[in-house]
Amino acid sequence: MNSIPCFQERLKLIEKVKNRFITLAKKRGDPLYLFDKKEVQKNVQMFKDAFRKEGVDVHLFYATKSNYYPGLLKTVVEEGENLDVSSRRELDLALKSGAKNIIYTGPAKTEKDFELILKHHKKITVNLESLRELELLAKMAKTKKTIVRCGVRIYTKMQTGWTKFGIPMEELADFFHQAQRHSSILFCGIHFHISFNKTSEQYVKTIEELACYLKINLTERERKKFEYLDIGGGFYPQQWQAFYGWNPEQKTDLSTDCFNVVFEDKIRPRTLPLNVQPIELFAKKISATFKTKILPLLPCVTLYAEPGRFISHSSMHFLLNLTDIKNDRMGIADAGNNMVGWELFQFYYYAPIFNLSQFTTTREIPFITYGSLCTPDDIWGYYMYTKGQPKEGDILLMPYQGAYTYTLAQEFIREIPPVIDLEY
Numbered sequence: 001m002n003s004i005p006c007f008q009e010r011l012k013l014i015e016k017v018k019n020r021f022i023t024l025a026k027k028r029g030d031p032l033y034l035f036d037k038k039e040v041q042k043n044v045q046m047f048k049d050a051f052r053k054e055g056v057d058v059h060l061f062y063a064t065k066s067n068y069y070p071g072l073l074k075t076v077v078e079e080g081e082n083l084d085v086s087s088r089r090e091l092d093l094a095l096k097s098g099a100k101n102i103i104y105t106g107p108a109k110t111e112k113d114f115e116l117i118l119k120h121h122k123k124i125t126v127n128l129e130s131l132r133e134l135e136l137l138a139k140m141a142k143t144k145k146t147i148v149r150c151g152v153r154i155y156t157k158m159q160t161g162w163t164k165f166g167i168p169m170e171e172l173a174d175f176f177h178q179a180q181r182h183s184s185i186l187f188c189g190i191h192f193h194i195s196f197n198k199t200s201e202q203y204v205k206t207i208e209e210l211a212c213y214l215k216i217n218l219t220e221r222e223r224k225k226f227e228y229l230d231i232g233g234g235f236y237p238q239q240w241q242a243f244y245g246w247n248p249e250q251k252t253d254l255s256t257d258c259f260n261v262v263f264e265d266k267i268r269p270r271t272l273p274l275n276v277q278p279i280e281l282f283a284k285k286i287s288a289t290f291k292t293k294i295l296p297l298l299p300c301v302t303l304y305a306e307p308g309r310f311i312s313h314s315s316m317h318f319l320l321n322l323t324d325i326k327n328d329r330m331g332i333a334d335a336g337n338n339m340v341g342w343e344l345f346q347f348y349y350y351a352p353i354f355n356l357s358q359f360t361t362t363r364e365i366p367f368i369t370y371g372s373l374c375t376p377d378d379i380w381g382y383y384m385y386t387k388g389q390p391k392e393g394d395i396l397l398m399p400y401q402g403a404y405t406y407t408l409a410q411e412f413i414r415e416i417p418p419v420i421d422l423e424y
């Protein structure tokens with residue numbers, strides 16, 4: 001039995017919708033992304049509630065980069081939340097979705113980026129990344145006689161390896177003083193981010209480091225000018241992705257021997273869960289540190305967060321058709337990894353594949369589902385949930401795969417499949 005959190009609960013949901021998915025697949029006859037608005041609503045509320053329970057009203061800015069599907073952006077906005085963007089393209093999408101509050105993050109912002117930001121400055125807060133950005137934006141805003149709300153991205157000891165972003169925390173006071181020289185800049189925020197956090201440790205330790213620094217390096221009066229602390233994204237969801245038991249280090253040089261390992265099926269467990277803390281625990285620890293370390297120093301500050309993966313991970317399902325059976329151990333689907341942009345499921349993650357035409361939640365067999373691209377490096381998975389032997393024409397479902405998939409899709413050989421909004 002699969003030991004991944006949420007697995008049983010989500011299986012029940014699939015069981016409920018499977019007939020509708022089969023009808024849809026037969027009607028369309030092509031691979032599809034299915035967009036599940038309810039999942040987005042659920043994830044947004046789960047995130048907000050976790051912090052609310054700890055007495056913190058976190059302002060959520062969904063990271064558009066994790067899945068830019070306009071229906072998803074609109075859902076976040078309809079839930080009363082905000083968007084985080086990192087390019088003009090994403091800003092356009094955010095504006096079209098009706099977002100009223102947008103954070104613009106990301107390194108190497110150009111004059112063209114700032115032109116668009118200035119055009120919509122009333123809706124935007126800019127997380128600056130360098131002194132160059134500060135000086136350029138200040139000059140451009142002054143010419144336009146506007147004031148832009150800004151913060152700066154910092155890195156501390158906790159962001160090792162992420163030093164291309166922002167400024168070292170030790171330069172924050174200098175940056176703050178430089179920003180005060182510009183009447184066109186309302187400098188009021190601090191931001192940090194790293195991805196793939198399975199516990200709250202990264203946030204808690206960064207906040208603690210920051211608090212020590214602020215206490216010594218800025219006066220009480222200066223600290224009162226800060227309005228937000230933006231802790232970025234990186235909240236790993238308790239999803240049902242896992243590592244392969246026979247490739248726990250996620251090696252990318254798998255030889256064909258690995259297929260024998262799969263077919264012999266002697267390795268137990270076949271998959272290893274990611275072991276992620278529940279969001280409630282993230283929220284509990286972050287909120288406690290925010291309240292005890294930050295609020296006494298920065299009394300006017302609101303907590304901002306930019307979750308991407310957490311909101312989008314379950315927002316999309318992939319519907320594929322098993323087109324060719326090559327032998328009793330492998331077949332080829334009508335869609336390739338261009339749907340997810342890279343070898344996500346070949347080397348990195350296991351995610352379950354369900355044969356909807358022969359639906360079961362209890363029998364998962366070794367069976368390689370290849371994609372249809374021109375390379376053997378195009379694999380959806382090494383196992384399949386199926387009642388009987390997979391057959392040509394079977395309909396396959398890879399549920400809950402919305403984070404960094406659709407957004408990375410590419411027109412390599414095949415077109416990017418359409419997205420269908422699920423109606424409830």
Ligand SMILES: Cc1ncc(COP(=O)(O)O)c(C=O)c1O
Nearest residue numbers: 063195233234235306307308309
């Ligand atoms: C600045 C920033 N914020 C938020 C995110 C979203 O991260 P995640 O999807 O891991 O929550 C990213 C991702 O790279 C990011 O760079």
